[in-house]
Amino acid sequence: xxxxxxxxxxxxxxxxxxxxxxxxxxxxxxxxxxxxxxxxxxxxxxxxxxxxxxxxxxxxxxxxxxxxxxxxxxxxxxxxxxxxxxxxxxxxxxxxxxxxxxxxxxxxxxxxxxxxxxxxxxxxxxxxxxxxxxxxxxxxxxxxxxxxxxxxxxxxxxxxxxxxxxxxxxxxxxxxxxxxxxxxxxxxxxxxxxxxxxxxxxxxxxxxxxxxxxxxxxxxxxxxxxxxxxxxxxxxxxxxxxxxxxxxxxxxxxxxxxxxxxxxxxxxxxxxxxxxxxxxxxxxxxxxxxxxxxxxxxxxxxxxxxxxxxxxxxxxxxxxxxxxxxxxxxxxxxxxxxxxxxxxxxxxxxxxxxxxxxxxxxxxxxxxxxxxxxxxxxxxxxxxxxxxxxxxxxxxxxxxxxxxxxxxxxxxxxxxxxxxxxxxxxxxxxxxxxxxxxxxxxxxxxxxxxxxxxxxxxxxxxxxxxxxxxxxxxxxxxxxxxxxxxxxxxxxxxxxxxxxxxxxxxxxxxxxxxx
Amino acid sequence: xxxxxxxxxxxxxxxxxxxxxxxxxxxxxxxxxxxxxxxxxxxxxxxxxxxxxxxxxxxxxxxxxxxxxxxxxxxxxxxxxxxxxxxxxxxxxxxxxxxxxxxxxxxxxxxxxxxxxxxxxxxxxxxxxxxxxxxxxxxxxxxxxxxxxxxxxxxxxxxxxxxxxxxxxxx
Numbered sequence: 001x002x003x004x005x006x007x008x009x010x011x012x013x014x015x016x017x018x019x020x021x022x023x024x025x026x027x028x029x030x031x032x033x034x035x036x037x038x039x040x041x042x043x044x045x046x047x048x049x050x051x052x053x054x055x056x057x058x059x060x061x062x063x064x065x066x067x068x069x070x071x072x073x074x075x076x077x078x079x080x081x082x083x084x085x086x087x088x089x090x091x092x093x094x095x096x097x098x099x100x101x102x103x104x105x106x107x108x109x110x111x112x113x114x115x116x117x118x119x120x121x122x123x124x125x126x127x128x129x130x131x132x133x134x135x136x137x138x139x140x141x142x143x144x145x146x147x148x149x150x151x152x153x154x155x156x157x158x159x160x161x162x163x164x165x166x167x168x169x170x171x172x173x174x175x176x177x178x179x180x181x182x183x184x185x186x187x188x189x190x191x192x193x194x195x196x197x198x199x200x201x202x203x204x205x206x207x208x209x210x211x212x213x214x215x216x217x218x219x220x221x222x223x224x225x226x227x228x229x230x231x232x233x234x235x236x237x238x239x240x241x242x243x244x245x246x247x248x249x250x251x252x253x254x255x256x257x258x259x260x261x262x263x264x265x266x267x268x269x270x271x272x273x274x275x276x277x278x279x280x281x282x283x284x285x286x287x288x289x290x291x292x293x294x295x296x297x298x299x300x301x302x303x304x305x306x307x308x309x310x311x312x313x314x315x316x317x318x319x320x321x322x323x324x325x326x327x328x329x330x331x332x333x334x335x336x337x338x339x340x341x342x343x344x345x346x347x348x349x350x351x352x353x354x355x356x357x358x359x360x361x362x363x364x365x366x367x368x369x370x371x372x373x374x375x376x377x378x379x380x381x382x383x384x385x386x387x388x389x390x391x392x393x394x395x396x397x398x399x400x401x402x403x404x405x406x407x408x409x410x411x412x413x414x415x416x417x418x419x420x421x422x423x424x425x426x427x428x429x430x431x432x433x434x435x436x437x438x439x440x441x442x443x444x445x446x447x448x449x450x451x452x453x454x455x456x457x458x459x460x461x462x463x464x465x466x467x468x469x470x471x472x473x474x475x476x477x478x479x480x481x482x483x484x485x486x487x488x489x490x491x492x493x494x495x496x497x498x499x500x501x502x503x504x505x506x507x508x509x510x511x512x513x514x515x
Numbered sequence: 516x517x518x519x520x521x522x523x524x525x526x527x528x529x530x531x532x533x534x535x536x537x538x539x540x541x542x543x544x545x546x547x548x549x550x551x552x553x554x555x556x557x558x559x560x561x562x563x564x565x566x567x568x569x570x571x572x573x574x575x576x577x578x579x580x581x582x583x584x585x586x587x588x589x590x591x592x593x594x595x596x597x598x599x600x601x602x603x604x605x606x607x608x609x610x611x612x613x614x615x616x617x618x619x620x621x622x623x624x625x626x627x628x629x630x631x632x633x634x635x636x637x638x639x640x641x642x643x644x645x646x647x648x649x650x651x652x653x654x655x656x657x658x659x660x661x662x663x664x665x666x667x668x669x670x671x672x673x674x675x676x677x678x679x680x681x682x683x684x685x686x
Contacts (some may be wrong), residue, residue, distance in 0.1 A: 034615055034618055037618060037622065041621055041622055041625045228518035230516070230525075233518050233519065280533075297518050297519075300519070371542075434642075
């Protein structure tokens with residue numbers, strides 16, 4: 001497949017041949033998304049019911065090259081170009097796009113999350129009288145940005161990918177058009193997102209000004225001067241703040257609860273899982289690849305962010321009475337746990353990356369599952385208030401059991417997935433017996449106990465309390481939502497009982513080297 | 516924390532500068548207001564009436580149509596400069612790109628961006644919208660109460676007066 005075009009023309013400009021296999025997931029998603037749009041435009045109402053199916057098929061087809069690339073692991077890491085000694089390298093995009101085990105795991109995570117999100121959205125969108133075809137096309141566009149993000153090792157491609165992730169999400173957050181809360185969600189998310197992009201760009205411009213290159217590996221080489229300079233510190237701090245908005249780290253989390261509450265619930269799941277993961281991927285790429293020598297600047301800043309993020313997130317979550325808002329704040333707190341390994345990455349950057357990605361994978365399964373249950377329950381109760389979950393065991397025992405599994409997992413109670421994610425984080429934090437790491441581990445442990453209180457409070461509500469309106473009729477669960485719950489329950493349990501399944505995949509070697 | 520000291524110093528200086536600027540301006544600036552100074556424009560025609568607060572959304576659609584072709588041109592120029600060098604590969608690449616940009620044009624047309632005639636409501640008004648019993652269905656749709664209070668079935672006259680909203684929806 002590769003190298004066909006180079007031989008077509010004897011050109012003045014020598015092109016290195018493109019590694020089509022390496023960028024196949026992105027190309028399939030781009031072409032598939034465009035095709036779905038065309039199909040929607042031609043047949044309009046007649047194919048409206050098919051659009052979600054087609055979009056999820058595109059995600060699954062895009063997963064095929066991810067799997068084949070993984071199976072063909074010998075060729076990794078690969079770049080955008082095939083390295084050919086006879087063709088001079090152009091230099092422009094050399095090393096900016098890297099496909100390695102790390103990015104493949106994340107691409108798989110993004111595509112599977114997107115598949116589950118489509119399952120969650122199908123009934124919600126078609127029954128709500130929203131514009132639904134465009135919704136799926138925007139999801140596909142956003143996921144394309146995530147795929148590009150996981151391979152980006154260059155400031156420009158990271159920024160473009162981040163905008164591609166965010167801009168469709170701004171639109172989708174305001175999708176419930178006639179609902180004021182949804183308008184507020186979209187506007188708030190867009191304003192804060194644009195603000196974050198501006199700060200991020202400022203930080204990036206400083207890093208570029210020092211290094212004279214947007215390539216992360218060049219920046220790493222340029223700032224390896226053995227001392228700290230204020231301008232480097234400023235660039236790093238601004239860049240991390242920019243990503244801090246995306247991953248909703250305190251104090252840059254203020255958009256998250258309102259946006260999560262107002263946006264359509266499937267999209268909230270998308271923001272809380274996939275979009276947040278994309279922010280973390282960008283942060284990891286910059287910190288691990290570009291700033292390995294600046295640990296004395298990065299570590300204290302991320303340490304403070306992680307500590308206040310988990311503490312503030314959990315304390316505010318304690319007081320929430322709306323389950324979606326509670327999950328939003330719990331997501332903020334979970335972001336704190338995910339930041340923690342990056343606060344001690346000096347010398348163990350591969351292990352820190354593995355811990356964060358492990359957490360992202362397991363968090364995706366359990367959080368998507370929790371949102372699936374919220375969506376199913378809201379079909380009956382039309383509410384996400386905590387009190388409306390009373391008596392669920394009486395009329396939906398299976399659903400209650402599934403939700404309990406997700407809540408136990410979120411709280412980190414063995415044997416379901418979440419404990420392994422937390423265990424990995426603690427292992428990295430205590431590695432090397434550094435005071436800062438152990439202090440952060442203690443803060444994280446205290447926070448896990450606080451978090452268990454409000455997670456288990458939901459379970460108590462479902463198992464033991466009577467339903468508020470005495471309506472104990474059963475919930476009809478549509479097949480798509482049932483499939484989503486089934487998939488996420490399976491993933492949550494397997495990742496907890498057989499943690500090797502996840503940790504074998506996320507056992508990265510030399511992430512920073514890339515190409 | 517020595518590496519953060521310059522940043523902290525900068526932060527303090529920036530805050531001080533903003534604060535002192537306000538204080539200095541309040542203390543030192545002369546306040547002699549005249550009618551000319553407080554007018555919106557110092558020269559030109561004095562505006563007779565306020566511009567309308569809301570513009571029909573179709574103007575924005577035309578603006579977006581412009582941007583579609585603007586972007587296409589921006590990328591076609593560099594290709595046109597080197598089309599001989601990049602050859603067939605470049606031609607195919609630029610054709611794919613043009614097709615993708617053109618798709619957004621087709622999308623706008625399909626959604627009625629250029630329908631400037633009398634408004635045709637192609638908005639989906641399914642029976643799901645109505646929470647109450649209808650002639651075609653005696654089943655009350657549970658849970659839709661109150662969600663569509665802004666979207667009652669409209670008469671032609673009523674919808675014409677409300678066409679700004681409707682065009683926005685149709686887009």
